[in-house]
Every structure is written in structure tokens, then in C-alpha cells.
Amino acid sequence: MTARRLLTPANAVLVVVVVLLLALPAFGTDFFVRFVMTQTMILGLIAATIVFLTSHGGMISLAQLLLAGIAGFMFGNAALESGARGLNLGWPPWVAVVFALGVTTVVAFLLGALASRTTGIYFLMLTLVYGVIGYFFFAQVVTVSGPGGVTSIVAPEPFTDPVNLYYAAVVLSVLAYLAFRAIGRTNFGLALQGVRDDPVRMSSLGFNVALHRTLAFTLGGLVAGVAGLLNVWWRGQIDPASIAIGPTLIVLIIAVIGGISYFEGAWLGALVYVLLNTYTKSIPLIDRIGLTPDRFNTVIGLIVLLIMVLSPEGLVGILERAGRGRGVSKPTEHSIELPTTSPTTVQTGGREP
Amino acid sequence: MADTSIQSARHDVARRLPGLVVPLVLALAVLWVLFLARGTPAEPAVRDPGRFAVTLLDGITSAGLFFVVASGFTLIFGLMRTVNMAHGSLFLLAGFTAISLQQAMVGKTRNIAPADVSLVSWIVPLLAAAALAAVLGVLLQQVFLRWNQGQELRQALITIAISVVLADQMLRQFGGLAKTMVWPGAVSHFIEIFGERYATSRLFMLAVAVVVGVALWLWLTKTRMGMVIRAGVDDEPMVRALGINVTLVFAVTFFVGAFLAGAGGVMGASFAGVATGKDGDWLLNSLVVVIIGGLGSIKGAVAGSLLYGLVVAFSPAYLPTQYTFYAVILSFVLLALVLAVRPYGLYGRPA
Numbered sequence: 001m002t003a004r005r006l007l008t009p010a011n012a013v014l015v016v017v018v019v020l021l022l023a024l025p026a027f028g029t030d031f032f033v034r035f036v037m038t039q040t041m042i043l044g045l046i047a048a049t050i051v052f053l054t055s056h057g058g059m060i061s062l063a064q065l066l067l068a069g070i071a072g073f074m075f076g077n078a079a080l081e082s083g084a085r086g087l088n089l090g091w092p093p094w095v096a097v098v099f100a101l102g103v104t105t106v107v108a109f110l111l112g113a114l115a116s117r118t119t120g121i122y123f124l125m126l127t128l129v130y131g132v133i134g135y136f137f138f139a140q141v142v143t144v145s146g147p148g149g150v151t152s153i154v155a156p157e158p159f160t161d162p163v164n165l166y167y168a169a170v171v172l173s174v175l176a177y178l179a180f181r182a183i184g185r186t187n188f189g190l191a192l193q194g195v196r197d198d199p200v201r202m203s204s205l206g207f208n209v210a211l212h213r214t215l216a217f218t219l220g221g222l223v224a225g226v227a228g229l230l231n232v233w234w235r236g237q238i239d240p241a242s243i244a245i246g247p248t249l250i251v252l253i254i255a256v257i258g259g260i261s262y263f264e265g266a267w268l269g270a271l272v273y274v275l276l277n278t279y280t281k282s283i284p285l286i287d288r289i290g291l292t293p294d295r296f297n298t299v300i301g302l303i304v305l306l307i308m309v310l311s312p313e314g315l316v317g318i319l320e321r322a323g324r325g326r327g328v329s330k331p332t333e334h335s336i337e338l339p340t341t342s343p344t345t346v347q348t349g350g351r352e353p
Numbered sequence: 354m355a356d357t358s359i360q361s362a363r364h365d366v367a368r369r370l371p372g373l374v375v376p377l378v379l380a381l382a383v384l385w386v387l388f389l390a391r392g393t394p395a396e397p398a399v400r401d402p403g404r405f406a407v408t409l410l411d412g413i414t415s416a417g418l419f420f421v422v423a424s425g426f427t428l429i430f431g432l433m434r435t436v437n438m439a440h441g442s443l444f445l446l447a448g449f450t451a452i453s454l455q456q457a458m459v460g461k462t463r464n465i466a467p468a469d470v471s472l473v474s475w476i477v478p479l480l481a482a483a484a485l486a487a488v489l490g491v492l493l494q495q496v497f498l499r500w501n502q503g504q505e506l507r508q509a510l511i512t513i514a515i516s517v518v519l520a521d522q523m524l525r526q527f528g529g530l531a532k533t534m535v536w537p538g539a540v541s542h543f544i545e546i547f548g549e550r551y552a553t554s555r556l557f558m559l560a561v562a563v564v565v566g567v568a569l570w571l572w573l574t575k576t577r578m579g580m581v582i583r584a585g586v587d588d589e590p591m592v593r594a595l596g597i598n599v600t601l602v603f604a605v606t607f608f609v610g611a612f613l614a615g616a617g618g619v620m621g622a623s624f625a626g627v628a629t630g631k632d633g634d635w636l637l638n639s640l641v642v643v644i645i646g647g648l649g650s651i652k653g654a655v656a657g658s659l660l661y662g663l664v665v666a667f668s669p670a671y672l673p674t675q676y677t678f679y680a681v682i683l684s685f686v687l688l689a690l691v692l693a694v695r696p697y698g699l700y701g702r703p704a
Contacts, residue, residue: 060506114689117696121436121505122648125640129688132637136681245633246520249513256510295525301517308511309497312504 021170025163034162038234040274041169044267045176045227047255049220052180055261056189057216058119058196063111063127065251066134067104067221068228069243073138074100075232076150086150087143093156101225108221109214116210116217119199131248139240149239159233169230176223177263183219192216253304259314268315276300375690386671394677395670403547408670409663410546414555416662417562418620422635423642424569424654425613431586431649432606434505435498438512440614441636442519443486447615448622448631449527451482452534459535467541475537475623483615490611491604499603516632524629531628534619558620565616569651572609582606586649641684645691647701656699660687 025033046068053059073086078099081090091099115126138145159165183189192212194202199209232238241247254273258265277296311318386405390397398405426440456462458474497511540557543550573579581602585592593599621627621635642661646653661684668683691699 114692117692121434121509122644122697124506124509125436126644126692129637129640129644132633133681133685140678140681142678244630245637246630249517252510252513253517295521297521298518301514301521304514305497305511305518308507308514312507312510 018170018174022167025166030162033166036274036278038162038166038169040267040270041166041173042227042231042234043251043254043273044270045169045173045230046224046251047258047266047270048173048176048180048263049224049227050252050255051258051260051263051266052183052223053216053220054255055263056180056184056192056196057213059115059127059213059217060120060124060252060260061127061217061220062124062248062252063130063134064220064224065243065248066131067108067224068231069134069138069238069240070107071100071104071225071228072232072238073145073150074103075229076153076238077144080150080153083150083152085142085146085148093154097156097229100229101222104225104228105218105222108225109218112214112217112221113210116213119196119213128245128248131243132245135240135244135248138243145238145240147240149237149242151237151239153232153236153238155233162234165230165234169234172226172230173267176226177267180263188212188215250300253300256304257307257314259316259318261313262316262320265314265316272315273300276303372694375694378690386667390671392673393671394674403549404670406547407549407551408666410551410555412663412666413659414559414662415665416658417559418617418624419638419642419658419662420654421562421565421613421620422617423639423646423658424566424651425610425617426639427643427646427649427651427654428569428582428613429607429610430643431651432582432589433498433502433603434649435494435502436505436509436512437490437610438509438636439493439516439519440610440639441632441634442516442523443490443611443614444618444621444635445523445627445632446489446519447482447486447618448534448627449523449532450485451478451619452532452622452627453527454478454481455534465535467536467538470535470537472537472539475534478534479616479619482619483612486615486618487608487612490614491608493611494604494607499600502603516636520629520632523632527629529629531626532622533626534622536623554623558624561620565613566655569609569613573651578602578605641688644698645688647695647698649702650698650700653698653700660691 021037024037028037046064049064050061053061053064075096077087078089078091078096079093080086080088082088089096111127111130115123115130118126138149139147154160155165159168184193191202191207194205195207195209195212202212203209235242250273254269255266256269257272258267258269276299280296280299307314311321313321387398395401395404395408422440422444426437429435429437455470455474455478456465458477459465459469461469493512493515497515498508501507501511536554536557540554542553544553544556545551571579573583581592581597585599585602589599592602617635618627621631638661642654642657643649644657645660646655646657664683664687665680668680669677672680672683695701
């Protein structure tokens with residue numbers, strides 16, 4: 001790939017955004033950097049795994065927050081030496097990191113293998129069941145958590161500083177963004193998109209459809225696990241309520257607000273969500289129709305409803321359409337109906353990996 | 354899975370393996386419950402038949418409630434391929450509404466004793482609240498789902514957004530405390546089964562569920578509308594081409610599906626109470642039942658709710674005492690076993 005081909009407007013915008021994000025601690029307030037933006041990066045990273053599985057695999061997963069939570073719980077159990085709850089294994093923090101990511105990856109592989117024969121709406125429902133059963137697991141099994149969760153978790157050394165943690169979240173987000181985009185051009189990514197568009201044809205061409213879906217889900221789970229570690233370091237604790245059905249749907253909603261077919265959309269949606277969550281509470285809304293500051297979920301629900309009714313491509317889709325000029329609403333592969341009806345836009349030139 | 358591809362012998366074994374594992378697991382489970390379950394809260398069934406009978410009844414009565422809620426979900430999906438993620442919200446709304454109505458009819462807001470509640474002041478709130486859920490369901494379908502028919506994921510996301518809004522508004526309206534509907538005094542007794550006391554209200558709930566199930570079955574098999582719906586499940590374009598008003602059929606189906614969610618909500622409010630967050634639990638219950646049974650199949654809803662109800666009842670009673678809190682995993686094991694053998698559920702068909 002030549003330098004000229006890399007110099008597209010989109011990539012230029014990306015570089016500017018990354019530079020701005022890295023420079024942010026120099027001019028942003030502490031609260032904005034440490035609370036708003038760190039949270040945005042973490043939620044965006046989790047949402048990006050949903051975007052990856054949806055856009056490349058045709059699998060809308062509601063289990064990503066559970067996988068992030070598993071990493072968090074495992075880190076807490078492994079790293080703490082003493083605490084009210086959990087196993088308190090007292091391992092060195094980086095061993096705990098490896099352990100947490102390992103467990104998350106294995107769980108993701110098993111759950112993915114079980115779900116790999118379904119797609120679309122079935123996959124959505126099955127992964128929602130995963131998410132809720134996972135919540136009940138951590139809420140009930142007192143050996144690893146119990147309803148109170150695991151508390152007083154400390155991040156490993158350089159990340160105890162909130163600004164360093166913010167940098168880590170930015171760098172990992174950028175890496176995940178680039179990696180997810182690059183995967184789409186590898187043999188594996190192309191085959192995965194083939195599986196998304198026409199599983200029967202891919203199967204008769206000799207590709208192992210279930211294995212491709214399982215591996216994609218495992219990769220998504222690993223990245224979600226990384227985000228889960230950042231999250232538990234940032235919060236210093238994790239409890240089952242944070243992976244219950246409400247937050248699970250919120251993560252999907254973040255991906256939807258940004259645009260479920262666009263990787264950028266994950267972080268944009270997270271930013272919009274966190275900004276709304278943080279700042280609308282101080283704006284007095286009209287109490288009569290039920291929009292008090294406490295009614296934040298009503299606001300976010302209505303926004304999602306509006307987006308889904310008007311433009312299922314989300315904010316990035318709306319921006320892109322505005323950028324292309326009016327009137328040209330040509331249907332691209334960025335359609336919400338990815339799994340079944342999208343045209344076969346990917347040439348499956350790759351050999352079977 | 355492509356049926357056209359040539360399967361090697363190795364694949365054949367891999368395919369048959371789940372078929373062998375399932376009967377084995379089933380046999381082990383029965384053996385365990387009957388003879389081996391020492392050191393569990395319930396003890397083996399041969400030693401404590403009373404506890405076994407009660408657990409079995411618990412499972413079947415829960416299954417009745419699961420069926421009422423899940424049949425509405427599966428009915429809507431079967432015909433329209435719409436996954437109504439707001440199903441739990443309709444359940445919860447009907448539960449809260451029926452409790453308010455019952456309080457108004459009895460004339461007390463707290464400490465209602467079963468003796469205060471006549472059969473009428475249980476059934477009228479049930480019908481009214483279920484009708485409210487049904488009307489809301491039809492509105493939801495007409496306003497938000499009618500024009501994007503066939504876009505399954507968009508519809509799922511729209512109903513998720515609606516469920517978020519409804520949950521928040523119900524929290525505002527009814528508060529965050531758990532509330533319970535009171536069973537009518539006529540059915541609030543205890544009977545004796547193998548020396549164990551058993552609440553007749555649970556048997557009453559099962560009876561209501563059976564009535565609902567039979568009515569649903571008669572409606573689907575013996576009436577013209579039911580036949581149209583069954584035909585629509587099999588081949589919707591053909592039904593449309595025959596000049597049948599499919600729009601009306603869709604609206605009626607959504608009405609009935611939402612009514613069932615509402616009726617289940619009132620039964621659930623009497624059985625276990627309702628509170629904020631229960632909408633998610635009951636959406637989960639419906640999902641598990643229809644994933645096990647197969648989406649869109651009423652037969653599947655019966656089979657799924659029975660299996661799920663039995664597992665939910667038996668797992669806390671027959672796991673070793675120090676592992677009782679792992680009971681939730683067994684629901685997941687059930688799901689995994691069924692999906693390993695039949696990816697689309699027991700009676701399901703690929704889309």
C-alpha cells in the first residue's frame with residue numbers, strides 16, 4: 001500500500017482525531033479526561049466488538065458486556081490478596097491479566113461454538129440469554145462474586161494514574177480500530193464476510209462456516225475482555241448489576257446510535273451516550289411529560305427509537321450521507337439487514353485458511 | 354449447514370455424538386434425582402417422595418406460566434418474524450395495572466388478605482390489564498412495526514428502544530418497590546401431598562394456563578382466523594396472494610400475542626410479584642422457552658416451557674447443598690444440550 005493510497009480524507013480525519021485525543025490531557029479538565037473520555041473509550045471499545053461481529057459476521061451479539069465482565073471478575077479474583085468476596089488468589093497483576101484474558105477467550109470460544117449455527121435474530125436472542133444467565137451466574141455464585149461484586153481492585157502499576165489509564169484506553173481503542181479494519185481485508189476476514197452473505201455457498205466451497213463464526217466471536221470476546229480490564233481498573237470494582245440486562249442493552253444502543261456498520265460509530269455513539277448521561281442531568285427538562293433529569297433512560301430510548309425509525313445507519317451513516325450530498329441515497333453494504341439481504345459485495349478470492 | 358455437501362465419516366460421528374450424549378445426560382439426571390441425590394436439600398426421590406412430588410408440581414405449574422407468556426412471543430414471531438423485545442414490558446405493565454385495579458376494587462391499598470379478594474376482583478383486573486397490554490401492543494405494531502415488516506433486526510432494535518422507555522416510565526409511575534397481586538380467597542388454601550403442604554393457588558395458576566392453552570389451540574385450529582394464521586406461518590406471500598387481508602391478520606395476531614403477555618403478567622404478579630427489572634427476567638424466560646422449543650411453534654412453546662420449568666424447579670432442590678447457587682447453570686446446560694442437537698430448537702425450522 002503506497003503513501004498516496006493511505007492519504008485519503010478519512011484517514012487524515014482519523015489522524016487528527018487521534019492527535020487531539022492524545023493531546024487532550026494537556027488542555028482538557030481533569031473531570032473531562034478522567035471521567036468522560038476514559039469512559040467513552042472503554043464503552044466504545046466494547047461497542048466496537050459488536051460492530052465487528054455485526055458488520056463482518058452478520059452476528060449481532062449481546063454477550064459482549066458479559067465477556068468484558070468476565071475479564072473484570074477474573075482479574076479481581078486473581079489479583080486481590082484479601083477481600084470480602086471472591087477467590088483472593090493474590091497473583092501478580094500481570095499474571096492476573098493473562099489469566100483474565102485467557103478465561104475470557106476460552107469462554108468466548110465455547111459460547112461462540114454453541115451459537116455458531118445460528119445468525120441474525122436467533123443469534124441476537126441467544127446472546128441475550130448468554131448475557132442474562134451470565135449476570136445470574138455472578139450474582140448467585142458467591143465463590144467468585146455474589147451480588148455485592150468484587151471491590152477495591154487496583155490497576156497494575158503504570159495505570160494507577162488516571163491519565164495513563166486514559167492513554168491506554170485511547171491507544172488500545174486505536175489499535176482495535178485499525179485491527180478490525182485490517183481483518184476485513186485478510187483471507188479470514190473475506191471468508192467471514194462471505195459466510196455472512198451466503199453461508200450455504202461458502203459451505204459448499206469448502207469453508208468451515210461454523211469455525212469462521214466461532215473464531216470471529218472469540219476475537220470479539222478477547223477485545224471485549226481487554227475493554228473489561230480497562231473498565232475494572234477505571235472503576236476499581238465490578239458488580240453483577242453492571243453486566244445486567246439494562247447495561248447490556250445500553251452497549252448495543254451505543255453501537256446503534258453511532259451506526260452499527262461503522263467502527264467509528266462505536267466510539268462516536270459512546271461519546272454521545274456519555275455526554276448525554278453526564279450533562280443532561282444538569283439541564284432541567286420538562287417534568288410534566290416525564291422528562292426529568294432522573295428519566296435519562298427515557299431520553300436515550302427515544303433517541304434510539306428516532307434513529308431506528310429515521311435512519312438505521314446511525315450518526316455516522318447520517319454524516320456520511322450528508323457528506324455525499326443530498327438526494328444520493330444509494331444503498332451500500334452498510335445496511336442494517338446485513339445477515340440475510342445484503343448483496344454479495346465481497347469477492348471470496350481467498351483460499352481456505 | 355449445507356445439506357448438499359458430502360459429509361465424511363468423521364463428520365457423521367461428530368453429528369451423531371450429541372444424539373448419544375443427550376439420552377445419556379437425561380438418564381443420568383433421572384437416576385440422580387431418583388436414587389443418588391444424597392446431601393442435597395431434597396434427598397433422593399425414593400427416600401422423600403413428598404419433596405419430589407412438590408418439586409415436580411412446582412416445575413409443571415411454573416411451566417404453565419412460562420407457556421402463557423412465551424406463547425404470545427412465539428405466536429407473533431411465527432407469523433410476522435417480528436421479535437418483540439418489549440414483550441417483558443407488556444408483561445410488567447399488565448402486572449402493575451392489574452394490581453392497581455385490584456386495589457381499587459377491593460378498596461384497600463395495603464394488607465389485602467386473600468379473604469378480601471373475590472374471584473371477580475382477580476379475573477376482572479386480569480382481563481382489563483391484559484386488554485390494555487393488547488391495545489398497547491397493537492398500537493406499537495401499527496405505529497412502529499407495520500411499515501418495516503421483514504426487517505427483523507431493525508424491528509428488534511425498535512422494540513428494545515420502546516422497552517427501555519416503557520421500563521423507565523413504569524419506574525416513574527409505579528415506583529421501584531416490588532408489588533404483589535393477591536390470589537382470590539377461594540383458591541388460597543393448602544392441600545396435603547405425601548405429607549407436604551401445597552398451595553392451591555399454584556394449581557389454580559396451572560388451570561388458568563391450561564384454559565389459555567386450550568383456547569389458543571382451539572382458536573388456531575378451529576376458526577377461520579386461526580387457519581389463516583397457520584397458513585401465514587407456512588407461506589405468507591401465498592396467503593396475501595389469495596386476497597386475504599394480511600394487515601388485519603397481523604394486527605389481530607399482535608393483539609392476541611400482547612394479550613397473552615398481559616395475562617401472563619397478571620398471573621406472574623400474583624405468583625411471584627412484579628418489580629422494576631422483572632421485564633428483563635420475563636423476556637429472558639420467554640426467550641429461553643422459545644429457543645428451546647423452536648421459534649414460532651406453539652407445540653415448541655409447550656415443550657420448551659415444560660423442560661425449562663422442570664429444570665428451574667429441580668436444579669435448586671437436587672444439587673448438593675453447598676452448590677445450590679450453581680442452579681442457574683443448569684438452565685444454561687439445558688439450552689446448550691438442545692441447541693447442540695437442534696440449532697433451531699425442538700420444533701423450530703430455519704428461517
